[in-house]
Amino acid sequence: MAVLSTHTLNSVDGSHAGGIALSPSRIEPDGRRTQVLNSATDAGGRFSEEISLSETDTKATFELVLQTGAYFEANGATATPMQICRETVIRFQMPDAAARYHIPMMLAPNSHSVWWSGS
Numbered sequence: 001m002a003v004l005s006t007h008t009l010n011s012v013d014g015s016h017a018g019g020i021a022l023s024p025s026r027i028e029p030d031g032r033r034t035q036v037l038n039s040a041t042d043a044g045g046r047f048s049e050e051i052s053l054s055e056t057d058t059k060a061t062f063e064l065v066l067q068t069g070a071y072f073e074a075n076g077a078t079a080t081p082m083q084i085c086r087e088t089v090i091r092f093q094m095p096d097a098a099a100r101y102h103i104p105m106m107l108a109p110n111s112h113s114v115w116w117s118g119s
Contacts, residue, residue: 003100005048008041011106016045021067026060053097064090072109083109
């Protein structure tokens with residue numbers, strides 16, 4: 001099983017971004033999204049789940065959608081009254097069905113920084 005994980009940090013105040021709803025999906029060859037699960041980051045801004053990948057899935061593109069607009073509204077951390085970014089969307093592949101894919105993120109109301117830290 002592959003492990004998909006993230007650690008989200010609020011770059012406005014330096015806190016852990018807990019309670020962000022997120023949903024990873026597999027993007028099918030015809031463009032449809034097949035949702036893998038629904039979850040949220042824990043109080044420490046972390047999420048980690050095992051995902052079963054078939055041979056076909058190891059060539060697939062995945063999409064991780066985080067509901068960052070709702071998070072910043074709920075926490076009163078909007079840096080500007082004109083928050084236009086509602087979701088953070090990351091597209092990636094998981095070519096090794098037994099690897100760990102950790103994708104940390106720094107989040108702000110209208111921006112984000114993301115990287116892959118390897119397995």
